[in-house]
Structures are given as C-alpha cells and as structure tokens.
Amino acid sequence: MRAAYLYRLDLAAPVRPMTPGRWRAVHAMLRARRTCPLCQVTHPYVIPTSLGCCPGCADPVALAA
Numbered sequence: 498m499r500a501a502y503l504y505r506l507d508l509a510a511p512v513r514p515m516t517p518g519r520w521r522a523v524h525a526m527l528r529a530r531r532t533c534p535l536c537q538v539t540h541p542y543v544i545p546t547s548l549g550c551c552p553g554c555a556d557p558v559a560l561a562a
C-alpha cells in the first residue's frame with residue numbers, strides 16, 4: 498500500500514472548543530450572508546454571490562411582473 502502522510506496527528510493541535518463568543522461570531526457571519534447590502538433586509542436565504550444583493554434589489558421590475 499502506498500501512502501502519503503501530509504499531517505502528523507501527534508503534532509496536531511486539538512480543536513478549539515466552541516464558546517459563547519465563538520457561537521456569536523458564527524451566527525453573525527451567517528446573518529451577514531443573509532442580509533442584503535442594498536435594502537438591509539435579512540432574508541431567510543443566503544444572498545446569491547452572483548447578484549451581490551437580494552433578487553428583489555437585482556431586478557425589482559421582473560420580480561413585480
């Protein structure tokens with residue numbers, strides 16, 4: 498069997514445990530991904546990076562039609 502050991506487990510640091518501050522940061526990041534930079538509305542879905550804003554801001558005419 499051929500193997501390539503890229504990481505030495507005996508030298509690896511343990512995973513840092515989640516603290517209330519880390520959870521706050523995680524949820525802030527998730528909220529930022531769901532907040533439109535144009536209308537500042539926090540949507541239940543992640544803002545598409547291809548648009549850079551919510552679909553409503555990207556094309557309000559097509560959305561209203």
Ligand SMILES: [Zn+2]
Pocket residue numbers: 533534535536537538550551552553554
């Ligand atoms: Zn928007």
